[in-house]
Amino acid sequence: MIIVLRRGEAASEVEGLLSDEGLEYKRLVLYDRDVIVAWGPSEDKAAEKLRGHPAVELVSNVGSKLQLSSREWLGGDSVARIGNVEVGRDFIVIAGPCGIESREQVEEAVSAVWSAGAHVVRGGAWKPRTSPYSFQGIGLEAAKWLAEAAHSKGLPAITEVMDPRDARQVFNIVDGVWVGARSMQVTPLLRELGRLCRETGKAVLIKRGFGNTLEEWLLASEYVMLEGCSNVALIERGSRCWASVSRFSLDVAIIPVARGKTHLPIIVDPSHPAGKRELVEPLALAATAAGAQGLMIEVHPWPEKALSDKQQQLTPGEFKRLMEKLKLLLEALGRRMAPQPKA
Amino acid sequence: MIIVLRRGEAASEVEGLLSDEGLEYKRLVLYDRDVIVAWGPSEDKAAEKLRGHPAVELVSNVGSKLQLSSREWLGGDSVARIGNVEVGRDFIVIAGPCGIESREQVEEAVSAVWSAGAHVVRGGAWKPRTSPYSFQGIGLEAAKWLAEAAHSKGLPAITEVMDPRDARQVFNIVDGVWVGARSMQVTPLLRELGRLCRETGKAVLIKRGFGNTLEEWLLASEYVMLEGCSNVALIERGSRCWASVSRFSLDVAIIPVARGKTHLPIIVDPSHPAGKRELVEPLALAATAAGAQGLMIEVHPWPEKALSDKQQQLTPGEFKRLMEKLKLLLEALGRRMAPQPKA
Amino acid sequence: MIIVLRRGEAASEVEGLLSDEGLEYKRLVLYDRDVIVAWGPSEDKAAEKLRGHPAVELVSNVGSKLQLSSREWLGGDSVARIGNVEVGRDFIVIAGPCGIESREQVEEAVSAVWSAGAHVVRGGAWKPRTSPYSFQGIGLEAAKWLAEAAHSKGLPAITEVMDPRDARQVFNIVDGVWVGARSMQVTPLLRELGRLCRETGKAVLIKRGFGNTLEEWLLASEYVMLEGCSNVALIERGSRCWASVSRFSLDVAIIPVARGKTHLPIIVDPSHPAGKRELVEPLALAATAAGAQGLMIEVHPWPEKALSDKQQQLTPGEFKRLMEKLKLLLEALGRRMAPQPKA
Amino acid sequence: MIIVLRRGEAASEVEGLLSDEGLEYKRLVLYDRDVIVAWGPSEDKAAEKLRGHPAVELVSNVGSKLQLSSREWLGGDSVARIGNVEVGRDFIVIAGPCGIESREQVEEAVSAVWSAGAHVVRGGAWKPRTSPYSFQGIGLEAAKWLAEAAHSKGLPAITEVMDPRDARQVFNIVDGVWVGARSMQVTPLLRELGRLCRETGKAVLIKRGFGNTLEEWLLASEYVMLEGCSNVALIERGSRCWASVSRFSLDVAIIPVARGKTHLPIIVDPSHPAGKRELVEPLALAATAAGAQGLMIEVHPWPEKALSDKQQQLTPGEFKRLMEKLKLLLEALGRRMAPQPKA
Structure with missing residues (x-):
């Protein structure tokens, strides 16, 4: 799943939560967004917890094998x-x-x-x-x-x-x-x-x-x-x-x-x-x-x-x-x- | 091969020649043309004899498996x-x-x-x-x-x-x-x-x-x-x-x-x-x-x-x-x- | 689905039930068995009603597109x-x-x-x-x-x-x-x-x-x-x-x-x-x-x-x-x- | 083409001939044989000259794109x-x-x-x-x-x-x-x-x-x-x-x-x-x-x-x-x- 972080927000809390759920994750800056991609068996559970989290702008967890390349999280076309x-x-x-x-x-x-x-x-x-x-x-x-x-x-x-x-x-x-x-x-x-x-x-x-x-x-x-x-x-x-x-x-x-x-x-x-x-x-x-x-x-x-x-x-x-x-x-x-x- | 006959010309001589060469053939009217399609091992030999024959307008013998559908004999697009x-x-x-x-x-x-x-x-x-x-x-x-x-x-x-x-x-x-x-x-x-x-x-x-x-x-x-x-x-x-x-x-x-x-x-x-x-x-x-x-x-x-x-x-x-x-x-x-x- | 009827049993009751459920069906003798193949949207519902019916030996409703050719209903290899x-x-x-x-x-x-x-x-x-x-x-x-x-x-x-x-x-x-x-x-x-x-x-x-x-x-x-x-x-x-x-x-x-x-x-x-x-x-x-x-x-x-x-x-x-x-x-x-x- | 050299023979003459014909070549020891593989437009001409040359045991020039992997030059199965x-x-x-x-x-x-x-x-x-x-x-x-x-x-x-x-x-x-x-x-x-x-x-x-x-x-x-x-x-x-x-x-x-x-x-x-x-x-x-x-x-x-x-x-x-x-x-x-x- 993809987690887009709000600008200026500390990501450490989100990372902690992902660790606790046993997910692998990586933090990246892509398309001028602060992004964490996370994967593992408990993705759905972690996604639920992260939705509404103050540091999180968007959680994209569409169940596809595609993550960063997926149209869903970015919304439109990239350049x-x-x-x-x-x-x-x-x-x-x-x-x-x-x-x-x-x-x-x-x-x-x-x-x-x-x-x-x-x-x-x-x-x-x-x-x-x-x-x-x-x-x-x-x-x-x-x-x-x-x-x-x-x-x-x-x-x-x-x-x-x-x-x-x-x-x-x-x-x-x-x-x-x-x-x-x-x-x-x-x-x-x-x-x-x-x-x-x-x-x-x-x-x-x-x-x-x-x-x-x-x-x-x-x-x-x-x-x-x-x-x-x-x-x-x-x-x-x-x-x-x-x-x-x-x-x-x-x-x-x-x-x-x-x-x-x-x-x-x-x-x-x-x-x-x-x-x-x-x-x-x-x-x-x-x-x-x-x-x-x-x-x-x-x-x-x-x-x-x-x-x-x-x-x-x-x-x-x-x-x-x-x-x-x-x-x-x-x-x-x-x-x-x-x-x-x-x- | 395809033989296009001249209008009004007797085709019997052409057909006789094809028979003599042991070819199978069929006479058809296609696209307002009087056509004979002929096939068999001695196609090349027969084609040579027919080129220049007064009853024959065109001999198309391009060595392809395609005959009547081939672009060659008709020249352009059909309708x-x-x-x-x-x-x-x-x-x-x-x-x-x-x-x-x-x-x-x-x-x-x-x-x-x-x-x-x-x-x-x-x-x-x-x-x-x-x-x-x-x-x-x-x-x-x-x-x-x-x-x-x-x-x-x-x-x-x-x-x-x-x-x-x-x-x-x-x-x-x-x-x-x-x-x-x-x-x-x-x-x-x-x-x-x-x-x-x-x-x-x-x-x-x-x-x-x-x-x-x-x-x-x-x-x-x-x-x-x-x-x-x-x-x-x-x-x-x-x-x-x-x-x-x-x-x-x-x-x-x-x-x-x-x-x-x-x-x-x-x-x-x-x-x-x-x-x-x-x-x-x-x-x-x-x-x-x-x-x-x-x-x-x-x-x-x-x-x-x-x-x-x-x-x-x-x-x-x-x-x-x-x-x-x-x-x-x-x-x-x-x-x-x-x-x-x-x- | 396939319904295998018991020998000597009247099939009319089964056929009536299939009709009532709006299924299309056909009765056949195949591989020495008295068989009805039935298809339509309410297959599952009909299958449930037919299981345990005294005229019915077997109901095979495996949800595959295959019916008569399916290995399920016959059990083994046919000859x-x-x-x-x-x-x-x-x-x-x-x-x-x-x-x-x-x-x-x-x-x-x-x-x-x-x-x-x-x-x-x-x-x-x-x-x-x-x-x-x-x-x-x-x-x-x-x-x-x-x-x-x-x-x-x-x-x-x-x-x-x-x-x-x-x-x-x-x-x-x-x-x-x-x-x-x-x-x-x-x-x-x-x-x-x-x-x-x-x-x-x-x-x-x-x-x-x-x-x-x-x-x-x-x-x-x-x-x-x-x-x-x-x-x-x-x-x-x-x-x-x-x-x-x-x-x-x-x-x-x-x-x-x-x-x-x-x-x-x-x-x-x-x-x-x-x-x-x-x-x-x-x-x-x-x-x-x-x-x-x-x-x-x-x-x-x-x-x-x-x-x-x-x-x-x-x-x-x-x-x-x-x-x-x-x-x-x-x-x-x-x-x-x-x-x-x-x- | 592949040229298999006789044991102990000087290869320089063969290499000279290949150069003269403008071929690219490489000398290798493969399967205990002394081999030259050569390629270029004048392969056929060079092959003809090399057949019967005292330093040459075999010239394999079969016109395939395969050279060293080809069954022809080695004769049988390799190990x-x-x-x-x-x-x-x-x-x-x-x-x-x-x-x-x-x-x-x-x-x-x-x-x-x-x-x-x-x-x-x-x-x-x-x-x-x-x-x-x-x-x-x-x-x-x-x-x-x-x-x-x-x-x-x-x-x-x-x-x-x-x-x-x-x-x-x-x-x-x-x-x-x-x-x-x-x-x-x-x-x-x-x-x-x-x-x-x-x-x-x-x-x-x-x-x-x-x-x-x-x-x-x-x-x-x-x-x-x-x-x-x-x-x-x-x-x-x-x-x-x-x-x-x-x-x-x-x-x-x-x-x-x-x-x-x-x-x-x-x-x-x-x-x-x-x-x-x-x-x-x-x-x-x-x-x-x-x-x-x-x-x-x-x-x-x-x-x-x-x-x-x-x-x-x-x-x-x-x-x-x-x-x-x-x-x-x-x-x-x-x-x-x-x-x-x-x-």
Whole structure:
């Protein structure tokens, strides 16, 4: 259960009561609120005692496995901040190459997505490849190229972290990181990123594993938030399904269903389920129409030469046309594309 | 392979050549074209001989398992006619109750969907229920109520046929039929509906089975077309997937992928994948944004009393609001909602 | 709920009580018991009144969707009779070609499976093919060849029925029929076969659809039993799964789980999930070890010339070796292969 | 491609040729062979030049994505050594608790599985739990208890490593580690374990992710082997499938199919797909009958009090009975249970 404390009130009495009931608990500051999350067999009993307690503003004990990620206690949508970009209010677009392959490539890519109106730049410094004989990424150096190129345009940059031993260095360079689909349940990594998020205020985005359930995805975000990180967003990128007619199946129902369960912003990556350039646009439009709060799209200055995901990265021209369609679509639905941050 | 014959030309020479090559073949009139579909091991050899033959306008021998349903030979999109409604040009909406439960219920439902702008009315006279202890539908009498109510508003009506022994009677009443997801590969039924379509000019719509592949779906339409029916459309209604967060998974990629393979119109049923009323709208908008040429939506005048699919049928008010959003969405994408047929 | 009546007792009082409670019901003779199945909102209330009623031996009201197929009311395993073969006691093997292609082929196949010890002969007279351009089966004539060949060896024969219009004629020829995976939820067919089973005492075997759940499979058997047929068995043949490394995924857990829910015998078809000859043996052994009560295996005298399922039909020699392994495996597990019926 | 060098021959000429052709390559000692694995666009050309080269014993260039894990180059089955136990020859059983909960619990568990004839002891020191509010394991201390208890009986011990930062310490304590399903594609972890395996000679077992393909599983083993580790085995533990009737779907076809592709030993974990105690035995027997080379089974001295996987851990008595059945089953199939290592 979640206990939101009143500002300025001493929490020690509440903590004492939780201890007495044999509950495990942790005190956190999340979304500018003073919060205690507590768990154990006697949750219901403790909740009853805490309701009406003068130090307690709210007790949320909905019997779900979800706690910090649950929509109930926060009431509405939360907002994640990637540098100067707010995720969870107006619609935002994260774009950039699958993998960072050279300084020139990443500069070209950043310039292209910036001029088309993207809000955040992405690029893989390390690549989680199925085969060890495929391009594995350049590493930390590439993250620096990415950040420099992005920052020069006034945009924040994000990259993937796979190894907890790299995490601190990466947080020193970029404005946020994402956890890849293949690492979504690697709890030591999630905890490490949560701690660094709390320390630095930088964002953590969590991709749903292609073999993971909605509940597992939300519980992955609990690992991050339980370290005191409230700068979290979720990225949907499709599932493996026998019926897939593209690389992965994008079941758009997950967007409204997830939004009903969690306050966290839901971003959709249409590039991975598409697998092919020509499917990125219909999937991007569909995800937006279904309620996604942003998109993450792979764009490469010259996709035919890409060292990974060659088939699915958009050209700068394709990305520009898609951005224009998205704007019209959002307006028709009574929503709007966020303004691009200024350099 | 498909051989399109020139108008007025004798086909006997072509047929003789196919026989000589040991091919099986069938001559058909489809989409106002004089067509021979031929199959067998020596297809390539025969195709070569027929190219340039004076009686032959086109030889389509693309090596796919798809023949009559294939986009290649027809060039563009085909159009199916349900009464006075054209499916495959402007966007159309089919709406009505899951099952027909009474004369009053179907009249109310038709009136509601008509006033919201629907183009075709749907209603189940027989219901393919998982359990024999659930409501099984009223049968032929219900189809008559449906057709009368629809026709009184100037709209065509369609219903599902499960038993080939009922098919002829049903074709005498309604303007088209659909093959349900559970019957999609029942070849004697497909053939019977194909024959009746050819005889009557009425439409056959084929739902994709929730356990069937895209190729199986298109090949089901081949069974129908091979009986001489060119009034065919396809209905997508989601797959069973381990990742489903709603009743079935709607992978919107199937819309552009199917459209790339077949000339047949692709309609999407958002009601069955949604399973719940509040998910119908996001799925309907997403399917439209992804390129669906129409929707089939369950609407009930008083869903809470429905004898089947109680959770997922829209109220008349919800349907009306959805129709308005769809119009705005289509315009933003440079497309348009078809005008409603006049009574 | 299920009400088992005492022998010789008048049932009219029980029926009156069910009517008074507003329940729908049907009286049947199943497994030599006088049974009433009743359903409706006031089941619990009626059940309470009927417990202890002098005409009533047992009231089974377990709140499951399953009624007649449920293990609860019958207590133990039921036995289905295909001609002189009992399914559900000792282990039995059904074998024969995928499709019946000629009189010679089916005679050779029957001779081979008989000499290897098979108990029942199978062969497809009509074939439910994905493509209309594939071999569709020979029809009724082929069923006659199958029955003659099998009966000459003292074995019963079974074939698939797809079209309810063929069913009566087929029941006049063979000793049982199976419902194919693609027709598993076609309720008019299930009802028709149930009626013919009751009339003739011949068996109905129901394959699980590759896209259907365990519950849907058991409920398909309810449609058949609700017509008064108690000669029913179930055939598992694998599911479509993204993880499939063969034609279909054979999740062996379904065998013990299904046996825990239903009294009906569970047969496994390893040929369709295998898809390839070399995988039939490991799947057959695994299914047997997991508790299958019999197997259905495709055997062709010369598989390389088969008109369907060429890759997965065993040669007579392969089938003979498999039968020997099965005998040893069953003995090690404290079970036994049924003796072959005598001509 | 794989190049096996002749003993004592200078490899420099081969390496020079590979460089000249622009291939990437790595020289390794694997399975007592001097091996070079090389990859790049001109593989075929280089392979041709190397065939017949005096320093080269074998060139394996089969065009598959698999290299070191591929059955082709090694010819037959490989053997992994966990302490004094050989995996890949006679049948072996790994058993022990899901999580290590106390010194007493692990000693009881080890004693029970040892007396029933298990060959290797397992136990989770860190637990990869879906929720951060579930028991997370005790950590390194628990691994020490496990190793002490196992070694006191003469058995080797294995545990799971999730965090590369823990790996070296764990290798100092136990005789092998497994990579959990959730970490199967975390390449920095795979590489770290591969390096420690090469240094220490201790084993690495890789569980297939429940959302990963067979190819991805084998390629995970390539990451490990490419660091010079030839003490590798694979553990199958089921997939997520819409059709699952238990915790995960165990498609037994993966056992023979994997064995046809790789030389690595295939172990099956029936506990996780079972999810329930009563399904462990049928799945264990089925996996063995389908060709598994060993099993990994969760056994807890008092499962009802377990802090994780309470439903699926066998009691010591259940495990003993299963071991007896396995022995009989193996004998019937002409195979045998390995003798237990002596203390």
